[in-house]
Every structure is written in C-alpha cells, then in structure tokens.
Amino acid sequence: MNLLLLTPDDLTEAHRAVVRGRRLEHMRKIVRAKVGDRVKVGLLRGPERATTGTLANLCGQTGEAEITALDRERLELRFTLAHPPPKPLPVQLIVALPRPPTFHKVLQQATAMGVKRFVFVHAARVEGSYWTSRALKGDGPKNHMMLGLEQARDTVLPTIEYHRKLHVFFETRYRELVAGTDVLLGHPAGTGHMPTGIANMRTLVIGPEGGWIDREVERFIAEGAQLWSLGPRILRVETAVVAMLAKLA
C-alpha cells in the first residue's frame, strides 16, 4: 500500500476522514503508523463520480494526511489533496474470463499498470463455472482493483463489463467499444512487431489459457483486429497481460 485510498464514505467533514477495516489493520500492523505520522492519501473516484460541489472536485486527487487518532477501532486523518493521479494507460482490455484466482490477479496488476476499462467475455475454452464464481460477485472485483490503485498511487477506479455470450458481445457492444482504437489480439500466429496504428488508444485482446478457437480469431480479424505475438513462449494469462501492457506502455 503506497497510498491510503479514501472513499467519499470515509469523509466526516471537509479534510477529515475516518478509516476502519482492512486499511486500518494494514496501517496498524504493516505500516505500524502512529499518531502524528504523515501518509500519502488519495480520494477514490469511482464510476458514480460525485456531482455535488467540493467533493466532485476533490475526487481523484492525491495528497498528504496527518494521523490525528489511531486505535483498534479507527484511524482518523486530517488531509489535504492537491495533485492529480498518475496518467491512465491508454489501453483497454478485452479478456476471455479466466479462472477466479487469475481474474483477481489480472484486475489487480492491470489496474496498478493504469488500465481503466476491463471487458470480460466468454469464449469456447472458458469454463462455464467461471461465470458463477463468487470471485465475480460483491465487492471482490472492486477490492482487487483498489489494491492495484493503492499499489500505484492511483485513485481512479476502472470500470468492468461482463459479456457472457460472445456473439451477442460482437453484435451489440464490440464496435462501439473499440471505435477509434487499434485492436491487438495476442496470438502465437501474430508477428513480434508492434502494429503501428495511428490511434492513441489501444484495445488489447487476451484469450483463455487454452487459446481462442479459430472461429473466434477469425471473427476478431473480420472486425479489424491485428494479431500480435510476444514470441514462441506461451505465457499464463496473468503474465501475458502484464507483459503485453508493458510493451504497449
């Protein structure tokens, strides 16, 4: 945790906040924070960005806080926010839904690298049971993205979409999603050369562990995707995501 990420719910008054739960435990036991310590903080900007006055302007900002009280129940802070978050990575990810632990790793690591949009889709080699996993439910996905934000001192929560039928995704969402971007599909048959599109924004498409089937690849190509390979080595999904994002950064 390189940044203590505050949410609008933590704020008690202007420039003051109270933190409990995981973040409190982390500050007490890992950081071993004490009253009077100064820590880096940021105010989360979620998709439901606040629209009212001061808070709307503060959401997403980063700054410093002084710890004014700390016990087993609560961490109190007085903070100032003055800086913007780091720039987002101009890459959106379309990923065949991986198995649950990999799903969490992808969210956390790609968020730390600056991805702001995740689009999870079905594929022939995605197991149906992945779609009913607890990993997709409740606050799990958000919590893993927040860990990534805290790691990278970022404050802007990515968005997630799920498309459980690939053909419906292509018919109803794909074109709008990728409009104005270069679409790169990680595939062993691709060249090792970076496709040099002119768009600033890129869409990176990552297949399941077993790979896309031919029909799926053909559909992506028909829609304008370019094949791109990292080389002859087959990497696990979470490794491939990080490696490809690093190449695109």
Added chain:
Amino acid sequence: MNLLLLTPDDLTEAHRAVVRGRRLEHMRKIVRAKVGDRVKVGLLRGPERATTGTLANLCGQTGEAEITALDRERLELRFTLAHPPPKPLPVQLIVALPRPPTFHKVLQQATAMGVKRFVFVHAARVEGSYWTSRALKGDGPKNHMMLGLEQARDTVLPTIEYHRKLHVFFETRYRELVAGTDVLLGHPAGTGHMPTGIANMRTLVIGPEGGWIDREVERFIAEGAQLWSLGPRILRVETAVVAMLAKLA
C-alpha cells in the same frame, strides 16, 4: 502445462519413460489424457548436465510422445526428441530476496519468459526471516522453475545463486557476474528510456518492495549500473519483473 517435462530419472530405456506424482496427476485430471494420445514432451537439461553419450545429446531436446500406458500409478510414454528448446532470454536477474510467495512467482514467471540465471541478494529492506523460509529449501525453487518451463515449452533449468551479505556479493561475485553485460537497475529516478548499451546480454536488478536504500543504489551506480524506470507507477516485485523483462525482450 504445455509440455510434459521429463527428467533423466524418468527414462526407463532409450525413448521410453515412466512418469508419476504431480505430472501424472496433471495428465490424468486436467489434461484427461488417454492411452494412444500424443503429447508434447521435453527432456530437462539441468545444471548437472549428463555427460555420457546419447543422454547428453538428448537433454534439452523437445519432441512428441505417445502414451502407451496410463493408470493411477504411472504414465508410460514412448517418445522422440528432435527439436531444440526456445531461445533463452538474454537477461539475467539480480533480485533483492522477496517474501516467499513472491519469490516463487518470480521464479515461475521469469523462467517462463526465458531467464536462465537468478541471483538473489540481501538488501537493507529485505526481512531477515525471508532467508530462513522453507520456500528456499528442498525442491521448492526447482519445482517452480519447472512449472515455468512446462508453461513455455522450455527444457533448460535456470541456475540460482543466493548471496546473504550484499557487501560480500559486491566484493566477491558482482563484477564477474555482470562482465560484458549492460546492467539496468529498476528505480523511480531512472529515465523511461531504454538504455542502449552495445552488449547482447543484460543484467536486470530488481529491488525489494520498499526499494533500495540510497547507499545501495550508489554502490550499483559506482559499479556501472544504469537507472531505468517504467514510469511513475510503483509496481509489485512480481509485476515489475514481468514488465521489465517484456520491455527488454
């Protein structure tokens, strides 16, 4: 597992092998292999490379096998080996010893990406307890590297060195290790530009989660290392390793 990695101990006669344990379980339960199936195989080449005749020539080769028997006790194969493994990545890693789960992830992921030499060193911000972890003992490190090899269809086991005193490492091993390589130290103060050395081989130096202390960075610089940054985002060690290796590949 994209390649069934055989070890010299698995060989029962020329071109025949018997596999048990984890690999047998994986082939039965995940791959759901049957008698008659053909699978990709490779013969591990370890640091203790066999020096006698046929085996010495086969170690490191990859090829195909036919499953000739399979039950709960054993998987029998008849194989042919005809192809070299993928090229190694011309990068060696010097890493401040991370906490045990990260240590395993770094071994597995960097091995999959083609790293052939790992050098783990102490640093001011490495916890002493990491050095006595069970993760470093027995077959744990080798097993994680083998998972990386199987993932990437590689056969050549990397070597690992441990240096528990950083000043002794600098005095007795560092110069010999990095001779003829460009040494890149991941550091926020580095430029985002790839240092353009003339050497083919590179040494990538990765610090602990809390970073190197100034004195350690100064020592690396005094010995010729160049600072190199991936940008303002602070990444976890396992993410940074994959991202930097991808940039160097």
